[in-house]
Structures are given as C-alpha cells and as structure tokens.
Amino acid sequence: AQSVTQLGSHVSVSEGALVLLRCNYSSSVPPYLFWYVQYPNQGLQLLLKYTSAATLVKGINGFEAEFKKSETSFHLTKPSAHMSDAAEYFCAVSEGYGGATNKLIFGTGTLLAVQP
C-alpha cells in the first residue's frame, strides 16, 4: 500500500532563505507525486506534480521538486523564501498502479512560517 510521510509538521525560515520541505513515499509501483499549498481558509492548490517524465519538476511561485527513486523522496524546494510563501504544504502520492484507484494519499502537512 502506498503512503506518504512529511518530516516536520512545522518549518520556519527567514525571508530570503532556502525553503526545504521533506516528503518520503512508500510505493511498490511507479507513483505519481504531487505538492499542494493551502493558504488560511482556502482549499488546496496544486503546486507541481511528477508523472514519470523529468525527475526535476518546476511548479508555480518558484517552487521545484526532485523525484529520487533510490531515496523514495520528493522534497520541495525554493531558493529564496518570500513572506507570501507562509502556508500549509501537502505532499500526495497516487494509489494503485498508474493511479488506478483514482485516489490520492495525502501526507499530514507541513506548516511553513517565514520570518522577516
């Protein structure tokens, strides 16, 4: 069965510093992987996704993530944090081979705080 682990429920960085949010997955089949962002009192917005093409995926707002099969990781990074990046971030993995069950399994989320 697939699962997702997000290390660190709270991460705090200074404005301009590197953002690194960690996500490890467990899957016996090639996964589809996603990062979503949630601002207060909003739904989730897709940041980027990996669907078996390029292993380095670029998303919106300057974020990117690298799929590393050997480490079963899909960490999210941004070179320079902005105050507007403060939000909750969720990693998700597809369930079933090729996403066959049409369901995503979400991690427990990481709350990113950006200090001025």
Next chain:
Amino acid sequence: EADIYQTPRYLVIGTGKKITLECSQTMGHDKMYWYQQDPGMELHLIHYSYGVNSTEKGDLSSESTVSRIRTEHFPLTLESARPSHTSQYLCASSEGTVYGYTFGSGTRLTVV
C-alpha cells in the same frame, strides 16, 4: 472559467439541524471527492464518486451522505448535525489521477 465551487463558505448551526453542503464543478470531471480536514490540518477522505449514480464511502467513517445525480453536482448532507461534525469540508474533482485534484475553497462548519 472552469472551476469548482463550494457553498456556503462558513456555516454555524445548532445541534440536530439537517444541512447540505453544496459542491459544483464546471470542468466536466467524472471523479469527485469530499474530504474532512481536522484543526490539525490532516485530510480525511469521507466520500467519493466516479460518475453519475456512483458513490462510495471513504477511509474515514462519516455520518454524512452524498448523492451524484448530475456530473457537475456532488452535495454532502448531514441529517442531524452534532458538535463533533465541526470541521472544514473540502470538495475536489479530477479528470484522472495523473492530473491531480482541483479543490474548492472549502466550507467551514461549526455546530453549536
């Protein structure tokens, strides 16, 4: 503009009331989902549908029910609301897993 809409955004109701949370999407997606989001922000799948007249219960037991009479509409109903139902409810739709989900803005429900 193609989108997914949830109404109301905020709702405060008394215990025992019947409520329906609305979710509509204009993207023609067959697959739709309801999630309950705890104050700690974790997401729990409570219902999903893969097409008209198809509904399934999710991983988290819920006293709510859903219906899917039209492709674009996936309402969630609580027959008798209780304080334990206080939560945020998120609706999502999808064209297929490879595309990910599109989420609505959510309904924050408070039962007093």
